[in-house]
Amino acid sequence: MRCHCACIQRSVGIANEGRNEGVTKRMGLKFFVLIALALLVLQAVAPVNASDIAVIGADTICNVTTTYPSGIPDVTPRILVEYANSISQFGLYAMPENLTNVARRVMPRIIVEYANSIAHRALQEMPANLLNTTKEVPKRRLIVEYAESNSYIPLMYPLELMNDTIPPVIGDVSVMNVTNNSVVITWITDEFADSVVRYGENSTVYTEICRDELFVKEHEITLTGLAPATRYYFVVNSTDRSGNSAESLEFWFDTSGGGLRI
Amino acid sequence: MRDKDICKILAISVILAVVASSVAVFSAANLGEGLGEKGIDEGGGKGVISLVPPPFIGVAGASESEVSGMRAGTNFLEEEAGISAYTNVGMEIDLEKAKGVYRTIEVEKENYTIGSVSLPGYAESEDVHVYVHKDGWIVAYYLMDEPIAKIIDYQNYKENGDVTFKLDTALGRMCDGVGLPLFYTTFYDFRYPNANKLMITVDGQWVEGWDTFDMKIPSDVRVYDRSYYHWSWDSEGSTFRLDGTDISGLGPCGDCWLARYGKLTPSQLMPNAFHTISLWHDEYDWHKTYGHACVAIVLAYREA
Numbered sequence: 001m002r003c004h005c006a007c008i009q010r011s012v013g014i015a016n017e018g019r020n021e022g023v024t025k026r027m028g029l030k031f032f033v034l035i036a037l038a039l040l041v042l043q044a045v046a047p048v049n050a051s052d053i054a055v056i057g058a059d060t061i062c063n064v065t066t067t068y069p070s071g072i073p074d075v076t077p078r079i080l081v082e083y084a085n086s087i088s089q090f091g092l093y094a095m096p097e098n099l100t101n102v103a104r105r106v107m108p109r110i111i112v113e114y115a116n117s118i119a120h121r122a123l124q125e126m127p128a129n130l131l132n133t134t135k136e137v138p139k140r141r142l143i144v145e146y147a148e149s150n151s152y153i154p155l156m157y158p159l160e161l162m163n164d165t166i167p168p169v170i171g172d173v174s175v176m177n178v179t180n181n182s183v184v185i186t187w188i189t190d191e192f193a194d195s196v197v198r199y200g201e202n203s204t205v206y207t208e209i210c211r212d213e214l215f216v217k218e219h220e221i222t223l224t225g226l227a228p229a230t231r232y233y234f235v236v237n238s239t240d241r242s243g244n245s246a247e248s249l250e251f252w253f254d255t256s257g258g259g260l261r262i
Numbered sequence: 263m264r265d266k267d268i269c270k271i272l273a274i275s276v277i278l279a280v281v282a283s284s285v286a287v288f289s290a291a292n293l294g295e296g297l298g299e300k301g302i303d304e305g306g307g308k309g310v311i312s313l314v315p316p317p318f319i320g321v322a323g324a325s326e327s328e329v330s331g332m333r334a335g336t337n338f339l340e341e342e343a344g345i346s347a348y349t350n351v352g353m354e355i356d357l358e359k360a361k362g363v364y365r366t367i368e369v370e371k372e373n374y375t376i377g378s379v380s381l382p383g384y385a386e387s388e389d390v391h392v393y394v395h396k397d398g399w400i401v402a403y404y405l406m407d408e409p410i411a412k413i414i415d416y417q418n419y420k421e422n423g424d425v426t427f428k429l430d431t432a433l434g435r436m437c438d439g440v441g442l443p444l445f446y447t448t449f450y451d452f453r454y455p456n457a458n459k460l461m462i463t464v465d466g467q468w469v470e471g472w473d474t475f476d477m478k479i480p481s482d483v484r485v486y487d488r489s490y491y492h493w494s495w496d497s498e499g500s501t502f503r504l505d506g507t508d509i510s511g512l513g514p515c516g517d518c519w520l521a522r523y524g525k526l527t528p529s530q531l532m533p534n535a536f537h538t539i540s541l542w543h544d545e546y547d548w549h550k551t552y553g554h555a556c557v558a559i560v561l562a563y564r565e566a
């Protein structure tokens with residue numbers, strides 16, 4: 001406090017000075033009384049401004065004016081810590097460079113808390129020994145849901161029971177719907193048998209084959225992708241459920257049109 | 263002299279006729295191996311073919327001996343059998359013992375017999391036809407106009423879902439009757455040579471209420487036969503619905519069986535759509551809880 005103002009010391013000096021002068025005590029006392037009366041009159045005549053601070057009877061009055069040094073920026077709000085042994089401060093907005101790539105790889109994830117155990121397994125990678133198995137699963141299947149039981153029985157032709165050694169009898173071979181690139185060939189058999197047409201552009205040389213594995217008695221095979229205006233030679237063949245085969249004689253047709261001839 | 267001349271003429275005519283008929287038979291036999299338009303024309307048309315017995319025309323009663331190239335009586339199966347179960351017991355069968363098992367003997371030949379075998383607990387209409395050949399073959403079958411679902415032995419269906427079949431029971435009865443063991447059973451339907459699988463789906467309702475299941479058939483699966491079996495035991499009433507439409511209803515029957523089977527049409531089980539099969543069962547006696555009702559859907563189809 002002492003270092004603040006010389007003006008305060010001067011005020012104190014005046015007071016002390018008045019208190020130590022005893023020689024002219026009467027003179028001084030009259031003078032002092034007059035001064036005091038004058039001050040009282042002045043005070044009464046000129047009242048104290050409302051904005052002023054009035055101090056009366058104080059031993060010391062100190063009026064301090066503070067001014068910040070120029071060039072210091074405005075103080076930002078901050079956390080004040082007192083009496084701590086140490087204070088450390090880290091900037092959080094600056095990510096270390098070696099962590100930047102790691103942060104980019106962080107993916108959304110499932111968060112589990114308080115569970116006794118957590119296990120997870122990647123499903124997108126199929127074990128190699130299962131790859132062939134899945135390829136064997138037929139795409140076409142019947143779907144049954146919520147039933148109490150569902151069972152399958154294979155149906156197998158009783159080959160040995162039938163003991164059939166007779167080949168099917170082929171008849172009524174016909175050529176229909178001849179176009180420049182396709183034809184329909186039909187025939188019948190006296191028993192269930194599959195359907196095969198072997199054909200080619202030269203007699204007895206059958207370079208192409210068209211087959212339907214289903215067992216029927218009325219057979220129909222459509223040949224497509226034929227060359228226009230070309231003569232084709234063909235035979236039809238049928239094999240029954242016991243494996244006995246029969247083949248017709250050779251026939252021919254022209255893709256330009258025309259009927260069945262030998 | 264005149265009589266002798268007439269005899270000579272007759273003898274020569276007979277010889278000529280025999281030679282001519284032999285030529286005709288030879289021509290027809292050749293046609294069987296490789297028949298074409300040309301062959302038919304040169305052989306005198308299709309009428310000639312009738313001289314050679316077609317492979318499946320020789321019915322069971324036509325001849326005692328084995329039909330050429332086929333086991334005796336098996337052609338009979340081709341003509342009248344539908345769903346069938348067969349086995350070979352591996353040794354010769356005493357046909358006299360087999361005849362003792364039949365309720366009715368239908369065909370009795372030197373090498374085989376065919377008759378109907380009754381099933382315990384079932385009416386005579388559920389009898390199974392059984393073919394027995396003395397060389398060890400036994401075939402149990404229902405006729406070709408019967409739906410496949412008829413084979414379900416519904417009286418022995420249990421809540422655990424195990425399905426047994428009447429054809430198995432008939433085979434077992436025949437094997438017991440002839441004193442030989444039944445080692446295996448294989449199924450086949452002579453109507454559908456391209457079907458290679460049967461699927462039997464059963465749903466049961468063991469308390470009062472509704473039960474449903476769903477079925478979807480892909481369009482590229484060839485289904486050859488669709489049938490159902492609906493049965494109930496000790497039920498006040500049971501209803502089987504397909505996609506909300508009543509298919510079968512069974513009336514009240516305390517402590518007794520009621521059952522109905524039938525065929526389903528392709529339009530009732532259209533492909534590429536889920537179909538809902540619903541089953542209702544109402545307890546006959548509310549303080550007893552052992553009644554039930556079940557429905558089975560049976561499909562014969564070709565699996566690739």
